[in-house]
Amino acid sequence: MGRGKIEIKRIENSSNRQVTFAKRRAGLVKKAREIGVLCDAEVGVVIFSSAGKLYDFWTPKTTFAFAVRLPRILEKYQTNSGKILWDEKHKSISAEIDRVKKENDNMQIELRHMKGEDVNSLQPKELIAIEEALTNGQTNLRDKMMDHWKMHRRNEKMLEEEHKLL
Amino acid sequence: MGRGKIEIKRIENSSNRQVTFAKRRAGLVKKAREIGVLCDAEVGVVIFSSAGKLYDFWTPKTTFAFAVRLPRILEKYQTNSGKILWDEKHKSISAEIDRVKKENDNMQIELRHMKGEDVNSLQPKELIAIEEALTNGQTNLRDKMMDHWKMHRRNEKMLEEEHKLL
DNA sequence: GATTCTATGTATAACCT
DNA sequence: TAGGTTATACATAGAAT
Numbered sequence: 001m002g003r004g005k006i007e008i009k010r011i012e013n014s015s016n017r018q019v020t021f022a023k024r025r026a027g028l029v030k031k032a033r034e035i036g037v038l039c040d041a042e043v044g045v046v047i048f049s050s051a052g053k054l055y056d057f058w059t060p061k062t063t064f065a066f067a068v069r070l071p072r073i074l075e076k077y078q079t080n081s082g083k084i085l086w087d088e089k090h091k092s093i094s095a096e097i098d099r100v101k102k103e104n105d106n107m108q109i110e111l112r113h114m115k116g117e118d119v120n121s122l123q124p125k126e127l128i129a130i131e132e133a134l135t136n137g138q139t140n141l142r143d144k145m146m147d148h149w150k151m152h153r154r155n156e157k158m159l160e161e162e163h164k165l166l
Numbered sequence: 167m168g169r170g171k172i173e174i175k176r177i178e179n180s181s182n183r184q185v186t187f188a189k190r191r192a193g194l195v196k197k198a199r200e201i202g203v204l205c206d207a208e209v210g211v212v213i214f215s216s217a218g219k220l221y222d223f224w225t226p227k228t229t230f231a232f233a234v235r236l237p238r239i240l241e242k243y244q245t246n247s248g249k250i251l252w253d254e255k256h257k258s259i260s261a262e263i264d265r266v267k268k269e270n271d272n273m274q275i276e277l278r279h280m281k282g283e284d285v286n287s288l289q290p291k292e293l294i295a296i297e298e299a300l301t302n303g304q305t306n307l308r309d310k311m312m313d314h315w316k317m318h319r320r321n322e323k324m325l326e327e328e329h330k331l332l
Numbered sequence: 333g334a335t336t337c338t339a340t341g342t343a344t345a346a347c348c349t
Numbered sequence: 350t351a352g353g354t355t356a357t358a359c360a361t362a363g364a365a366t
Contacts, residue, residue, distance in 0.1 A: 001358040002345025008203050015350080020345080021205035022351090027343060028197050031360095032211070035194060037174050039187035040216040043194075047201070048208040100266045107273040114280050115299065116306020120314075127311050133281065134304045140282020141300065145293050148286075167341040168362025184333070186362080193360060197343095335366080342360070349353075 021049060029057045187215060195223045 011017040025047055036043040036059035047055045112118045113130050114137075122130075177183040191213055202209040202225035213221045278284045279296050280303075288296075 001343050001360085003347075003356055003358090004345060005358065006204075006345065008200050010206050011204050016345085017205050018350080021201065021207060023344060024197065024201040024205065028194070028201060028209075030343090031190065031194050031197060034174050035187065035190040035213070038172075038177050039183050039190065040176050041187060042214040044210075044212040045198070046210040046212075050206040097263055097266065100263060100270060104266055104270050104273065107270065107277060111273060111277055111280070114277070114303050116303045116310060119307060119310050124311075124314070127307065127314075131304065131307055131311075134300055134307065137280050137282045138297065138300045138304075141285060141293065141297055144282060144285050145290075145297075148290070148293075167343085167360050169339055169341090169364080170362060171341060172362070181333085182362085188334075189361060196360090337365080338361105338363095340360100340362085342358100344356100344358085346356090347354080349351100 017050075025055055029055075032057050033059070183216075191221055195221075198223050199225070 011020055028047070029045060032043045032045045035041055042059050044058045045056060049055070109118065113122070114134060119127060119130070177186055194211060194213070198209045198211045201207055208225050210224045211222060215221070275284065279288070280300060285293060285296070
């Protein structure tokens with residue numbers, strides 16, 4: 001579509017290539033915008049010039065939708081690079097999950113031990129430690145209960161005396 | 167570019183819209199391929215139809231380059247909804263973290279209670295439940311320890327007898 | 333929904349400034 | 350290297366299949 005027909009192959013003359021790039025890039029983006037509007041579609045266009053410069057266009061919604069659907073796109077291309085990148089992005093967050101889950105597991109085990117469960121494989125030393133923890137817990141708990149009770153009694157007495165005064 | 171000029175606005179007739187979508191989608195991809203070849207560029211086109219179906223095209227190198235450069239693309243949109251939606255993808259993962267963390271907190275509280283800590287705000291009923299749990303734990307634990315000990319003794323005796331036989 | 337046909341509107345290659 | 354002009358090639362709207 002120009003003064004002459006051209007073959008679709010790399011334009012060797014670099015300034016012609018540059019001019020064609022600028023014009024066709026504009027054309028491509030225009031078409032992308034049009035199909036987006038006409039057909040109520042979400043469109044994204046990404047172009048890297050041979051010099052490595054990035055040009056891109058996204059219909060408004062696409063910025064959102066694209067990110068949401070990125071995994072699907074990468075899936076389709078199951079290339080290592082895509083997969084690796086995605087994994088990379090998730091690595092830190094996955095690490096946190098792992099950390100929290102591990103913490104979770106440890107606490108779960110500790111809790112079960114405190115309930116006398118899953119203790120068969122433990123060493124006598126460990127069993128004794130758990131028993132001590134239980135005993136301490138009981139002691140602490142009973143002290144607290146006693147405090148509560150005392151305070152309760154004191155409050156009751158004070159109320160009684162108030163009543164008497166009235 | 168057709169029998170009549172059209173305004174660039176959403177095509178209301180849905181079958182016309184569908185036909186136009188298919189035609190222009192093909193056109194867009196063709197143009198993308200051409201600029202890629204002619205100008206030695208890397209091009210990617212992503213189209214989501216209004217029905218949510220994904221169509222995309224990447225020049226060969228782009229499949230790789232795109233993934234490599236994705237962070238740059240997202241950076242460009244960091245300020246706006248891009249960031250929000252990169253996070254959107256993370257939401258499901260974040261939800262899992264939250265869930266696990268919550269589980270974690272609950273266990274932590276339970277553990278502290280079992281150690282007699284942080285019990286001041288508890289109701290008498292709850293305190294009693296904890297004491298019961300502790301007592302049960304102790305009972306279970308002592309049973310297990312006793313079993314162990316018995317088994318240990320039995321094994322020792324058997325060894326002794328073997329030795330005697332030798 | 334996809335294809336085909338064809339009149340017409342657009343994009344753009346080659347030039348020019 | 351960037352922007353404008355124009356002849357031409359191409360894309361596609363509307364209609365039919």
